Amino acid sequence: MLNSKQNLNGIGMTSQRTRERLIGRLRDQGIDSMAVLDVMRSTPRHIFLDEALSHRAYEDVALPIGHNQTISQPYVVARMTEAIHTNHQLDRVLEIGTGCGYQTAVLARLAKRVMTIERIRPLLDRARKNLRALELRNIEFKHGDGSAGWPERGPYDAIITTAAPQHVPEVLLEQLADGGRMVIPVGADEIQELRLIQRNQQEFKETLLDRVRFVPLLTGQLQQ
Ligand code: SAH
Numbered sequence: 001m002l003n004s005k006q007n008l009n010g011i012g013m014t015s016q017r018t019r020e021r022l023i024g025r026l027r028d029q030g031i032d033s034m035a036v037l038d039v040m041r042s043t044p045r046h047i048f049l050d051e052a053l054s055h056r057a058y059e060d061v062a063l064p065i066g067h068n069q070t071i072s073q074p075y076v077v078a079r080m081t082e083a084i085h086t087n088h089q090l091d092r093v094l095e096i097g098t099g100c101g102y103q104t105a106v107l108a109r110l111a112k113r114v115m116t117i118e119r120i121r122p123l124l125d126r127a128r129k130n131l132r133a134l135e136l137r138n139i140e141f142k143h144g145d146g147s148a149g150w151p152e153r154g155p156y157d158a159i160i161t162t163a164a165p166q167h168v169p170e171v172l173l174e175q176l177a178d179g180g181r182m183v184i185p186v187g188a189d190e191i192q193e194l195r196l197i198q199r200n201q202q203e204f205k206e207t208l209l210d211r212v213r214f215v216p217l218l219t220g221q222l223q224q
Protein backbone atom coordinates (compact mmCIF):
# COMPACT_ATOMS: atom_id res chain seq x y z
CA MET A 1 0.00 0.00 0.00
CA LEU A 2 1.14 3.51 -0.67
CA ASN A 3 2.09 5.53 2.36
CA SER A 4 4.02 8.42 0.92
CA LYS A 5 5.04 9.89 -2.38
CA GLN A 6 8.63 8.61 -1.97
CA ASN A 7 7.39 5.06 -2.07
CA LEU A 8 6.60 5.48 -5.73
CA ASN A 9 10.26 5.61 -6.57
CA GLY A 10 10.78 2.42 -4.80
CA ILE A 11 12.91 0.60 -2.44
CA GLY A 12 16.40 1.97 -2.76
CA MET A 13 19.03 1.48 -5.42
CA THR A 14 18.45 -2.22 -5.82
CA SER A 15 14.91 -1.84 -7.07
CA GLN A 16 15.79 -0.84 -10.64
CA ARG A 17 18.03 -3.90 -10.99
CA THR A 18 15.43 -6.16 -9.47
CA ARG A 19 12.77 -4.81 -11.81
CA GLU A 20 15.06 -5.31 -14.80
CA ARG A 21 15.58 -8.93 -13.78
CA LEU A 22 11.81 -9.41 -13.80
CA ILE A 23 11.56 -7.95 -17.31
CA GLY A 24 14.31 -10.36 -18.45
CA ARG A 25 12.29 -13.22 -17.04
CA LEU A 26 9.14 -12.10 -18.86
CA ARG A 27 11.12 -11.95 -22.10
CA ASP A 28 12.54 -15.42 -21.51
CA GLN A 29 9.01 -16.72 -21.06
CA GLY A 30 7.99 -15.38 -24.45
CA ILE A 31 6.60 -11.88 -23.85
CA ASP A 32 7.92 -9.91 -26.79
CA SER A 33 5.71 -6.84 -27.10
CA MET A 34 7.97 -3.86 -26.40
CA ALA A 35 4.95 -1.77 -25.41
CA VAL A 36 3.88 -4.32 -22.80
CA LEU A 37 7.44 -4.84 -21.49
CA ASP A 38 7.90 -1.06 -21.16
CA VAL A 39 4.71 -0.66 -19.17
CA MET A 40 5.59 -3.64 -16.96
CA ARG A 41 9.02 -2.10 -16.35
CA SER A 42 7.67 1.27 -15.28
CA THR A 43 4.72 0.09 -13.18
CA PRO A 44 5.77 -0.02 -9.51
CA ARG A 45 4.31 -3.30 -8.22
CA HIS A 46 5.48 -2.75 -4.64
CA ILE A 47 2.92 -0.01 -3.99
CA PHE A 48 0.11 -2.56 -4.48
CA LEU A 49 1.39 -4.73 -1.63
CA ASP A 50 1.42 -4.44 2.13
CA GLU A 51 4.71 -3.20 3.53
CA ALA A 52 5.57 -6.67 4.89
CA LEU A 53 5.48 -8.21 1.40
CA SER A 54 6.79 -5.34 -0.68
CA HIS A 55 10.34 -6.78 -0.76
CA ARG A 56 8.93 -9.63 -2.87
CA ALA A 57 7.11 -7.33 -5.31
CA TYR A 58 9.42 -8.03 -8.26
CA GLU A 59 9.36 -11.80 -7.95
CA ASP A 60 7.33 -13.44 -10.68
CA VAL A 61 4.71 -14.87 -8.33
CA ALA A 62 1.16 -14.14 -7.17
CA LEU A 63 1.09 -12.80 -3.60
CA PRO A 64 -1.67 -12.39 -0.98
CA ILE A 65 -3.46 -9.03 -0.68
CA GLY A 66 -5.92 -9.94 2.09
CA HIS A 67 -9.59 -10.99 1.87
CA ASN A 68 -8.37 -14.36 0.53
CA GLN A 69 -7.36 -12.75 -2.75
CA THR A 70 -4.06 -12.29 -4.58
CA ILE A 71 -2.18 -9.84 -6.76
CA SER A 72 -1.64 -11.52 -10.14
CA GLN A 73 1.70 -12.96 -11.21
CA PRO A 74 3.54 -10.45 -13.45
CA TYR A 75 3.97 -13.04 -16.24
CA VAL A 76 0.21 -13.64 -16.34
CA VAL A 77 -0.53 -9.89 -16.37
CA ALA A 78 1.93 -9.45 -19.25
CA ARG A 79 0.56 -12.44 -21.17
CA MET A 80 -3.08 -11.33 -20.88
CA THR A 81 -2.22 -7.75 -21.76
CA GLU A 82 -0.17 -8.76 -24.77
CA ALA A 83 -3.00 -10.96 -26.03
CA ILE A 84 -5.47 -8.09 -26.16
CA HIS A 85 -3.08 -5.29 -27.13
CA THR A 86 -0.97 -6.66 -29.98
CA ASN A 87 -2.20 -5.21 -33.32
CA HIS A 88 -5.42 -4.07 -31.68
CA GLN A 89 -6.64 -0.57 -30.84
CA LEU A 90 -7.88 -0.37 -27.26
CA ASP A 91 -10.36 2.46 -26.76
CA ARG A 92 -12.51 0.78 -24.13
CA VAL A 93 -11.43 -2.11 -21.93
CA LEU A 94 -13.41 -3.88 -19.22
CA GLU A 95 -11.59 -5.63 -16.38
CA ILE A 96 -13.44 -8.01 -14.07
CA GLY A 97 -11.75 -8.51 -10.69
CA THR A 98 -9.89 -5.28 -9.83
CA GLY A 99 -8.21 -6.70 -6.72
CA CYS A 100 -5.55 -4.20 -5.64
CA GLY A 101 -5.47 -2.65 -9.13
CA TYR A 102 -2.14 -3.87 -10.53
CA GLN A 103 -3.48 -5.22 -13.83
CA THR A 104 -5.70 -2.13 -14.01
CA ALA A 105 -2.62 0.10 -13.87
CA VAL A 106 -0.97 -1.77 -16.73
CA LEU A 107 -4.15 -1.59 -18.82
CA ALA A 108 -4.72 2.10 -18.11
CA ARG A 109 -1.41 2.93 -19.75
CA LEU A 110 -2.20 1.05 -22.95
CA ALA A 111 -5.91 1.79 -23.37
CA LYS A 112 -7.86 5.04 -23.65
CA ARG A 113 -10.41 4.06 -20.99
CA VAL A 114 -10.60 1.22 -18.52
CA MET A 115 -13.74 0.14 -16.68
CA THR A 116 -13.07 -2.17 -13.72
CA ILE A 117 -15.39 -4.13 -11.41
CA GLU A 118 -14.64 -5.67 -7.99
CA ARG A 119 -17.02 -7.42 -5.58
CA ILE A 120 -15.04 -6.75 -2.38
CA ARG A 121 -15.50 -3.11 -1.37
CA PRO A 122 -12.28 -2.62 0.68
CA LEU A 123 -10.17 -3.96 -2.21
CA LEU A 124 -11.87 -1.63 -4.66
CA ASP A 125 -11.21 1.32 -2.33
CA ARG A 126 -7.57 0.33 -2.01
CA ALA A 127 -7.22 0.01 -5.79
CA ARG A 128 -8.77 3.43 -6.26
CA LYS A 129 -6.19 4.92 -3.89
CA ASN A 130 -3.25 3.12 -5.52
CA LEU A 131 -4.26 4.18 -9.02
CA ARG A 132 -4.85 7.76 -7.97
CA ALA A 133 -1.33 7.80 -6.51
CA LEU A 134 -0.01 6.72 -9.93
CA GLU A 135 -2.00 9.60 -11.44
CA LEU A 136 -3.97 7.32 -13.70
CA ARG A 137 -7.27 9.04 -14.35
CA ASN A 138 -8.76 7.14 -17.28
CA ILE A 139 -10.34 4.51 -15.05
CA GLU A 140 -13.95 4.02 -13.90
CA PHE A 141 -14.60 1.80 -10.89
CA LYS A 142 -17.64 -0.23 -9.98
CA HIS A 143 -18.46 -2.23 -6.86
CA GLY A 144 -20.50 -5.15 -8.13
CA ASP A 145 -20.72 -8.63 -9.58
CA GLY A 146 -18.56 -8.53 -12.68
CA SER A 147 -20.00 -11.70 -14.16
CA ALA A 148 -22.82 -9.51 -15.50
CA GLY A 149 -20.30 -7.16 -17.13
CA TRP A 150 -21.06 -3.44 -17.38
CA PRO A 151 -23.31 -3.17 -20.46
CA GLU A 152 -23.98 0.58 -20.02
CA ARG A 153 -20.31 1.32 -20.77
CA GLY A 154 -19.83 -1.21 -23.59
CA PRO A 155 -19.26 -2.46 -26.18
CA TYR A 156 -15.61 -3.13 -25.35
CA ASP A 157 -12.57 -3.60 -27.55
CA ALA A 158 -11.34 -6.00 -24.90
CA ILE A 159 -12.51 -7.72 -21.73
CA ILE A 160 -10.06 -9.16 -19.20
CA THR A 161 -11.35 -11.45 -16.46
CA THR A 162 -8.92 -11.99 -13.60
CA ALA A 163 -10.99 -14.56 -11.71
CA ALA A 164 -12.04 -17.91 -13.18
CA PRO A 165 -15.64 -18.89 -14.02
CA GLN A 166 -16.52 -22.51 -14.80
CA HIS A 167 -17.92 -21.43 -18.17
CA VAL A 168 -17.56 -18.26 -20.20
CA PRO A 169 -20.53 -16.02 -19.28
CA GLU A 170 -22.65 -15.42 -22.37
CA VAL A 171 -23.46 -11.84 -21.29
CA LEU A 172 -19.79 -10.94 -21.45
CA LEU A 173 -19.48 -12.17 -25.03
CA GLU A 174 -22.40 -9.91 -25.95
CA GLN A 175 -20.54 -6.89 -24.58
CA LEU A 176 -17.55 -7.39 -26.91
CA ALA A 177 -17.41 -5.02 -29.88
CA ASP A 178 -17.11 -6.56 -33.34
CA GLY A 179 -13.42 -7.52 -33.65
CA GLY A 180 -13.13 -7.38 -29.85
CA ARG A 181 -11.06 -9.77 -27.76
CA MET A 182 -11.57 -11.40 -24.39
CA VAL A 183 -8.95 -13.12 -22.22
CA ILE A 184 -10.41 -15.30 -19.53
CA PRO A 185 -9.30 -18.19 -17.30
CA VAL A 186 -11.91 -20.96 -17.46
CA GLY A 187 -12.41 -24.07 -15.36
CA ALA A 188 -13.59 -25.53 -12.10
CA ASP A 189 -10.25 -26.96 -11.03
CA GLU A 190 -7.25 -25.30 -9.41
CA ILE A 191 -5.52 -25.09 -12.76
CA GLN A 192 -7.57 -23.41 -15.47
CA GLU A 193 -7.27 -22.76 -19.18
CA LEU A 194 -6.43 -19.20 -20.13
CA ARG A 195 -8.43 -18.58 -23.31
CA LEU A 196 -8.37 -15.83 -25.88
CA ILE A 197 -11.73 -15.31 -27.57
CA GLN A 198 -11.96 -13.15 -30.67
CA ARG A 199 -15.28 -11.85 -31.91
CA ASN A 200 -16.02 -11.64 -35.60
CA GLN A 201 -19.66 -10.51 -35.86
CA GLN A 202 -21.59 -13.42 -34.31
CA GLU A 203 -18.63 -15.81 -34.40
CA PHE A 204 -16.33 -16.36 -31.45
CA LYS A 205 -12.97 -17.96 -32.13
CA GLU A 206 -11.19 -19.47 -29.15
CA THR A 207 -7.46 -20.06 -28.66
CA LEU A 208 -5.80 -21.71 -25.66
CA LEU A 209 -3.03 -19.42 -24.39
CA ASP A 210 -1.76 -21.10 -21.25
CA ARG A 211 -2.53 -22.98 -18.05
CA VAL A 212 -3.06 -20.64 -15.12
CA ARG A 213 -4.23 -20.52 -11.53
CA PHE A 214 -6.74 -17.81 -10.59
CA VAL A 215 -9.19 -17.42 -7.72
CA PRO A 216 -12.77 -18.41 -8.70
CA LEU A 217 -15.18 -15.87 -10.18
CA LEU A 218 -17.89 -15.72 -7.53
CA THR A 219 -21.41 -14.67 -8.34
CA GLY A 220 -24.11 -13.15 -6.19
CA GLN A 221 -23.44 -11.78 -2.68
CA LEU A 222 -21.21 -8.78 -2.66
CA GLN A 223 -18.84 -8.22 0.22
CA GLN A 224 -19.21 -4.76 1.72
N1 SAH B 1 -6.54 -7.97 -11.26
C1 SAH B 1 -5.90 -8.28 -9.99
C2 SAH B 1 -6.12 -9.71 -9.58
C3 SAH B 1 -7.20 -9.81 -8.61
S1 SAH B 1 -7.59 -11.42 -8.04
C4 SAH B 1 -4.42 -7.94 -10.08
O1 SAH B 1 -3.99 -7.30 -11.01
O2 SAH B 1 -3.67 -8.32 -9.20
C5 SAH B 1 -9.25 -11.55 -8.62
C6 SAH B 1 -10.25 -10.60 -8.03
O3 SAH B 1 -11.51 -10.93 -8.61
C7 SAH B 1 -10.44 -10.66 -6.52
O4 SAH B 1 -10.18 -9.41 -5.96
C8 SAH B 1 -11.91 -11.07 -6.36
O5 SAH B 1 -12.54 -10.44 -5.26
C9 SAH B 1 -12.50 -10.59 -7.66
N2 SAH B 1 -13.76 -11.26 -8.04
C10 SAH B 1 -14.12 -12.56 -7.93
N3 SAH B 1 -15.36 -12.75 -8.41
C11 SAH B 1 -15.80 -11.53 -8.84
C12 SAH B 1 -17.01 -11.08 -9.44
N4 SAH B 1 -18.03 -11.90 -9.69
N5 SAH B 1 -17.12 -9.77 -9.74
C13 SAH B 1 -16.09 -8.90 -9.49
N6 SAH B 1 -14.93 -9.29 -8.94
C14 SAH B 1 -14.78 -10.59 -8.61
